[in-house]
Amino acid sequence: xxxxxxxxxxxxxxxxxxxxxxxxxxxxxxxxxxxxxxxxxxxxxxxxxxxxxxxxxxxxxxxxxxxxxxxxxxxxxxxxxxxxxxxxxxxxxxxxxxxxxxxxxxxxxxxxxxxxxxxxxxxxxxxxxxxxxxxxxxx
Amino acid sequence: xxxxxxxxxxxxxxxxxxxxxxxxxxxxxxxxxxxxxxxxxxxxxxxxxxxxxxxxxxxxxxxxxxxxxxxxxxxxxxxxxxxxxxxxxxxxxxxxxxxxxxxxxxx
Numbered sequence: 073x074x075x076x077x078x079x080x081x082x083x084x085x086x087x088x089x090x091x092x093x094x095x096x097x098x099x100x101x102x103x104x105x106x107x108x109x110x111x112x113x114x115x116x117x118x119x120x121x122x123x124x125x126x127x128x129x130x131x132x133x134x135x136x137x138x139x140x141x142x143x144x145x146x147x148x149x150x151x152x153x154x155x156x157x158x159x160x161x162x163x164x165x166x167x168x169x170x171x172x173x174x175x176x177x178x179x180x181x182x183x184x185x186x187x188x189x190x191x192x193x194x195x196x197x198x199x200x201x202x203x204x205x206x207x208x209x210x211x
Numbered sequence: 212x213x214x215x216x217x218x219x220x221x222x223x224x225x226x227x228x229x230x231x232x233x234x235x236x237x238x239x240x241x242x243x244x245x246x247x248x249x250x251x252x253x254x255x256x257x258x259x260x261x262x263x264x265x266x267x268x269x270x271x272x273x274x275x276x277x278x279x280x281x282x283x284x285x286x287x288x289x290x291x292x293x294x295x296x297x298x299x300x301x302x303x304x305x306x307x308x309x310x311x312x313x314x315x316x317x318x
Contacts, residue, residue: 079298079299079302081299081302081303081306083306083310085309085310085313091313091316092309092313094316095309095312095313101312101316104312105305105308105309105311105312106305106308174306174309176302176306178298178302180298
């Protein structure tokens with residue numbers, strides 16, 4: 073199920089899913105486009121992504137289907153609550169006539185957001201849907 | 212240290228306040244009396260909720276004669292929208308690097 077509060081980035085690459093899958097799941101390749109890591113393609117496996125800025129993300133593999141989809145948690149702990157983030161990143165690969173469409177969806181909430189969200193799940197989703205409509209309107 | 216972020220979320224976590232805020236967003240500025248008429252809560256309760264919305268910067272009051280009209284400050288939600296924009300920029304940058312990597316993997 074998808075939340076209104078998520079980031080989606082999609083791009084089509086002129087390569088087969090198998091090749092993109094390697095870039096998503098082999099640590100030395102992940103490092104080249106994303107971050108340094110100790111990723112292992114096993115459900116339940118915990119790993120870290122380490123950014124050049126010194127930040128460390130706590131991750132856990134949630135779901136994996138070779139050449140099709142991969143999802144893991146993407147959590148960032150910070151002393152300042154404003155920077156805390158708990159989210160889930162899901163990559164989906166779909167073969168196309170020209171190659172593969174890669175879709176990244178990151179659904180997330182700050183801890184306080186999550187707490188609030190848990191109390192009124194349906195309310196929040198409706199709220200953000202409406203909010204998006206409001207923001208889309210010219211002033 | 213609680214951020215402005217947290218306060219916006221805490222304030223909107225209450226369904227009555229969220230409903231009031233939504234109505235102000237959708238129907239435009241209103242007085243406490245007008246808001247009370249349709250809300251199913253007492254006028255003092257509406258006033259209390261409005262005070263909290265105001266404190267979070269989500270609502271602004273403008274005196275009009277003996278009454279105050281309240282309007283939604285949609286801009287106060289910018290920090291929440293900001294998270295999504297930042298991450299979209301981040302992932303677009305990563306996808307650029309992924310594209311470069313895939314090219315190199317060809318060779």
